[in-house]
Amino acid sequence: MVAANTTQPLSITLRVWRQADARQPGKFVEYQAKDLSPNMSFLEMLDVVNDQLTGKGEDPIAFAHDCREGICGTCSCTINGKPHGPGKGVATCQIYMRAFRDGDVVTVEPFRAAAFPVVKDLITDRSAFDKIQSAGGFITVRAGSAPEANGMPVPKPDADLAMDAATCIGCGACVAACKNASAMLFVAAKVSHLGLMPQGQAERDRRVLAMVGTMDELGFGNCTNYYECSAACPKLISHDFIARMNRDFLTASFRTSFKPESAGASGGAA
Amino acid sequence: MATLESKTPSGPLADKWRKHKADIKLVNPANKRKYEVIVVGAGLAGASAASSLADLGYKVKCFVFHDSPRRAHSIAAQGGINAAKNYQNDGDSVYRLFYDTIKGGDYRSREANVHRLAEVSVNIIDQCVAQGVPFAREYGGLLANRSFGGAQVSRTFYARGQTGQQLLLGAYSALMRTAGAGTVDLRTQKEMLDLVVVDGQAKGVIVRDLVTGALERHAADAVVLATGGYGNVFNLSTYARGSNATAIWRAYKRGACFANPCYTQIHPTCIPVSGDYQSKLTLMSESLRNDGRIWVPKKKEDRLKDPSTIADADRDYFLERMYPAFGNLCPRDIASRAAKRVCDEGRGVGPSGLGVYLDFSDAISRLGANGVRERYGNLFDIYHEITAESAYEQPMRIFPAVHYTMGGLWVDYNLMSNIPGLFVLGEANFSDHGANRLGASALMQGLADGYFVIPYTIGDYLATQKPGSRPSADGAQFKAAEEAIRTMTKRFVDNQGREPVSHFHKRLGKLMWEFCGMARTKAGLETALQKIPELREEFWANVRVPGSAETLNQSLEQAGRVADFLELGELMCRDALTREESCGGHFREEHQHPDGECKRNDDGFGHVAAWEYRGEGQTPQRNVEALNYEFVKMSVRNYK
Ligand SMILES: Cc1cc2nc3c(=O)[nH]c(=O)nc-3n(C[C@H](O)[C@H](O)[C@H](O)COP(=O)(O)OP(=O)(O)OC[C@H]3O[C@@H](n4cnc5c(N)ncnc54)[C@H](O)[C@@H]3O)c2cc1C
Ligand code: SF4
Ligand code: FES
Numbered sequence A: 001m002v003a004a005n006t007t008q009p010l011s012i013t014l015r016v017w018r019q020a021d022a023r024q025p026g027k028f029v030e031y032q033a034k035d036l037s038p039n040m041s042f043l044e045m046l047d048v049v050n051d052q053l054t055g056k057g058e059d060p061i062a063f064a065h066d067c068r069e070g071i072c073g074t075c076s077c078t079i080n081g082k083p084h085g086p087g088k089g090v091a092t093c094q095i096y097m098r099a100f101r102d103g104d105v106v107t108v109e110p111f112r113a114a115a116f117p118v119v120k121d122l123i124t125d126r127s128a129f130d131k132i133q134s135a136g137g138f139i140t141v142r143a144g145s146a147p148e149a150n151g152m153p154v155p156k157p158d159a160d161l162a163m164d165a166a167t168c169i170g171c172g173a174c175v176a177a178c179k180n181a182s183a184m185l186f187v188a189a190k191v192s193h194l195g196l197m198p199q200g201q202a203e204r205d206r207r208v209l210a211m212v213g214t215m216d217e218l219g220f221g222n223c224t225n226y227y228e229c230s231a232a233c234p235k236l237i238s239h240d241f242i243a244r245m246n247r248d249f250l251t252a253s254f255r256t257s258f259k260p261e262s263a264g265a266s267g268g269a270a
Numbered sequence B: 001m002a003t004l005e006s007k008t009p010s011g012p013l014a015d016k017w018r019k020h021k022a023d024i025k026l027v028n029p030a031n032k033r034k035y036e037v038i039v040v041g042a043g044l045a046g047a048s049a050a051s052s053l054a055d056l057g058y059k060v061k062c063f064v065f066h067d068s069p070r071r072a073h074s075i076a077a078q079g080g081i082n083a084a085k086n087y088q089n090d091g092d093s094v095y096r097l098f099y100d101t102i103k104g105g106d107y108r109s110r111e112a113n114v115h116r117l118a119e120v121s122v123n124i125i126d127q128c129v130a131q132g133v134p135f136a137r138e139y140g141g142l143l144a145n146r147s148f149g150g151a152q153v154s155r156t157f158y159a160r161g162q163t164g165q166q167l168l169l170g171a172y173s174a175l176m177r178t179a180g181a182g183t184v185d186l187r188t189q190k191e192m193l194d195l196v197v198v199d200g201q202a203k204g205v206i207v208r209d210l211v212t213g214a215l216e217r218h219a220a221d222a223v224v225l226a227t228g229g230y231g232n233v234f235n236l237s238t239y240a241r242g243s244n245a246t247a248i249w250r251a252y253k254r255g256a257c258f259a260n261p262c263y264t265q266i267h268p269t270c271i272p273v274s275g276d277y278q279s280k281l282t283l284m285s286e287s288l289r290n291d292g293r294i295w296v297p298k299k300k301e302d303r304l305k306d307p308s309t310i311a312d313a314d315r316d317y318f319l320e321r322m323y324p325a326f327g328n329l330c331p332r333d334i335a336s337r338a339a340k341r342v343c344d345e346g347r348g349v350g351p352s353g354l355g356v357y358l359d360f361s362d363a364i365s366r367l368g369a370n371g372v373r374e375r376y377g378n379l380f381d382i383y384h385e386i387t388a389e390s391a392y393e394q395p396m397r398i399f400p401a402v403h404y405t406m407g408g409l410w411v412d413y414n415l416m417s418n419i420p421g422l423f424v425l426g427e428a429n430f431s432d433h434g435a436n437r438l439g440a441s442a443l444m445q446g447l448a449d450g451y452f453v454i455p456y457t458i459g460d461y462l463a464t465q466k467p468g469s470r471p472s473a474d475g476a477q478f479k480a481a482e483e484a485i486r487t488m489t490k491r492f493v494d495n496q497g498r499e500p501v502s503h504f505h506k507r508l509g510k511l512m513w514e515f516c517g518m519a520r521t522k523a524g525l526e527t528a529l530q531k532i533p534e535l536r537e538e539f540w541a542n543v544r545v546p547g548s549a550e551t552l553n554q555s556l557e558q559a560g561r562v563a564d565f566l567e568l569g570e571l572m573c574r575d576a577l578t579r580e581e582s583c584g585g586h587f588r589e590e591h592q593h594p595d596g597e598c599k600r601n602d603d604g605f606g607h608v609a610a611w612e613y614r615g616e617g618q619t620p621q622r623n624v625e626a627l628n629y630e631f632v633k634m635s636v637r638n639y640k
Helices: A042-055 A127-136 A156-166 A173-177 A184-195 A204-217 A228-232 A240-257 A261-265 B013-023 B044-056 B094-104 B111-130 B163-181 B246-253 B286-290 B318-322 B332-344 B361-387 B442-462 B476-494 B501-516 B522-542 B554-578
Strands: A010-018 A027-036 A077-079 A105-110 A118-120 B036-040 B059-063 B184-187 B190-198 B201-209 B215-219 B222-225 B264-270 B293-297 B356-359 B396-405 B422-424 B607-612 B621-626
Touching (some): A027 A042, A127 A204, A127 B163, A156 A184, A173 A228, A184 A204, A184 A228, A184 A240, B013 B094, B013 B111, B036 B201, B044 B163, B044 B222, B044 B442, B059 B190, B163 B442, B190 B215, B190 B246, B190 B476, B201 B222, B215 B476, B222 B246, B246 B422, B264 B286, B286 B361, B318 B332, B422 B442, B476 B554, B501 B554, B554 B607
Parallel strands (some): A010 A105, B059 B184, B222 B422
Antiparallel strands (some): A010 A027, B201 B215, B264 B396, B356 B396, B607 B621
């Protein structure tokens, strides 16, 4: 049973970032959210506030969400200064009102980063992540050309570690948490996932160079090893993957720069 | 009246697909780039289709309403994907997967389609592994399997409890590769609001840019819809909040037949509703039924007692009791109705009385808490997050919730609807699951459709279209369709109603759950058929959509979707009312065996009902495609 003390309703004051669109300045606006069930999710609380605003003919707060179970990576609020709010290893949609106390003042902002411009209110444009993926976050294999799946055993520890990295939901909290707005954790997660699998070897060098290069071009900052990213990550992706990617990057840089001319000309190096 | 020709190839079951592939028309490589294909949706079905068609050389334009294709609802699938690899040496085969799926669907799907699905299932696993999908592995490095409901073999491949995520990220990586190469023109945050039909053929779409509000016209040689299921008609469901029926519903209103709309899957293991504010229901994967035991107290009085104080002898492990052969692993429709029955008897647990226990104490004593954590850790975490309860220490409480829609747009064997040039893939079509889908088969179907079926079958249509014959997006049909959407949007934002969209969605959901949910009756459905049009009228008179249509406006997006649900819900009830039998997920109380099992009527209803739109205010036409069972005998499903 849900403990009895968690059924007391609570009321909070919200300070929400309102911004009509990318071109206009934004500001914080206060709202009262009253008599909330502690078992209500944070986004359900915003739903209720929005329905009240709508009833008054006011513009509801735009916020991004979809699955509401921590897997799609859409939700993206910074709550009281923390990307995804007060929980550990959860996304915004997995925050429940029981995390707050009656009378709290709760500040809600979009994820802040130069590479994630605000679209409206709490919604940002994170398409930069798709561009990084496009640059190299894949293994090239046409449908129909794949070999028999069990033809290539993958040691369980490698598969498990690859899976740890692959759980990234592409939310961007790592970027928002980083004082340099670096996307290293996101990129490292994808590079490591594919680089740890035997299938990923053929494009390993090309991948890491292309993804890191694109990340830099898109205006994400550098990593200066504060590891705020892992702490904010809803999937608790380890910053060890960043070190792994740095090694991969160096190796790839060496290997490609020492490649004889002819190999490149025959389509070997990118 | 629409003609429903299934185009099922002749010949022995196991040869049909091979023969069909050899027989259908091809488009030569040089011509492929002259054809433009619009793919709407980039979940498993859409992303796999778009990238595969692009790799073949077609020009592909792909639209999604999400801000990235990686956010499609497929991402949330937990448990796994079936394939007839027989890696466990436990007697699996293509035929057995075919048979289990036909039987699981309660003999309401097409034999040939299902056999093809089972055949290509093995290629899907190869494809996904080659893409780097980190499936679970054994210590020897080979792929691991688990078992799922409705099967007596272990054929389900999985990636922890995040199989859909990993498969989607695989398909997404292929899509982003083709987008990066310029062979797919990917447009995110564009919502398809209408299908454009020119001279009887699907030739384009109208989309709204969700950021700027601008309407756009796009023409193509063929249109592929892979827009997912419509379970959010119930408001509360395990679907993502954004999942909607708009694309297929508007295609229906342009003439595409809607098949078996009443076939809805109610999943037995979801977290119960906790309050009126609730926005979604969270699934606890069916894989939990491998090790969890489902029970309620034998005595009503024990309903609110601490479960640990209820002796084993006072517990009713009702699935094990009623279905000894399959036990906790019986198919979803059966497990859900059994749970409903014990709750109706007053033995449901939790504050609302709408819940049953899913208990892991046996598994924990057998495998240890760590063994259980290894298998289901993330699901236990999700449960804890939502309920603040630990399933390691006390049983989970679960209750059935709407989870999947077997119905969808009617398609032939080529996955083409009755509108030539309109193809429908994944959950959006009706094709393979009959009246009930088995667990781990939706992911399989989505990827089968996208990677292995549409790349062949679309050619059969395109080869009949002259290269370069695609109409201009400035044509009259396109302009008229755009204008109609503009009028609808204007009507919403100009309406000075008082209630938010959610108000109507909630009310519709309650009606649907009560009258068109787990158990349906004639009287109930008739009530719903009266109430839904009333609610719809009220919606149009009293809905409030603040803000303008020329910006990002989430209320406006929701309004359009709910307007469609308010029409679709009525069609579902009409279909359920007409189908005077019980089969799979469609349970009519009037038609049951003495033990409460579904009583089918094969002579009267051994067919697909494909509804055809006949204009506003008109009763739609019910067309029928007979299901000819040549290879399997339609028999009574028995999981006892
Ligand atoms: C919680 C949960 C768990 C599940 N677990 C399993 C499982 O373990 N195994 C299994 O086999 N199945 C499972 N399923 C079912 C399975 O996930 C879905 O049936 C399947 O993923 C649907 O894929 P899809 O590609 O057809 O559609 P979706 O993934 O829903 O994709 C729809 C796409 O269409 C786009 N779209 C929709 N409408 C429009 C529009 N109007 N304009 C533009 N774009 C549009 C969206 O942006 C999206 O890209 C589960 C389902 C749920 C809800
Ligand atoms: S690494 Fe973590 S925080 Fe960054 S995008 Fe992935 S899931 Fe989000
Ligand atoms: S809404 Fe999907 S992760 Fe939060």
